[in-house]
Amino acid sequence: MSKKEEQAEAYLQEAVLTLESAETLFEAASENTNIWAQVVKNAYDAIEQMISSAIADKGESIPRAHPAKIKKFIELYDPKESIQNSLFKWLRRRSETQYVDFKGDEINVPHKQFSQNDAEEILNDAKRILKYIKD
Secondary structure: OOHHHHHHHHHHHHHHHHHHHHHHHHHHOOOOHHHHHHHHHHHHHHHHHHHHHHHHHOOOOOOOOHHHHHHHHHHHHOOOHHHHHHHHHHHHHHHHOOOOEEEOOEEEOHHHOOOHHHHHHHHHHHHHHHHHHHO
């Protein structure tokens, strides 16, 4: 097994574990609705690990920048539009809510930006992307 193949396998294993952690958080969130953002963050991290696995599997270097990583994955695999849309949607949503910051005169607090519906949607998207990559 080449180093890139080892890297691809390791990324995929991490993606599965990270997705499982997001699902565990989702199940626990009914008692603490302030953790929907953590579900989204973990699910997004799993997605990035999945696409990093796919990039490594092609023997390519994995870009460090989030947008470049997604663009590289799309260049290499040309996934259907719905997967591309999901990748860019969650990149944007996660980036907009990564840090406590100002948006105009308001303080943007990540845990207030995501709902149960958002958490459920990204989990479904992550599972769909994982299936695509495994296939």
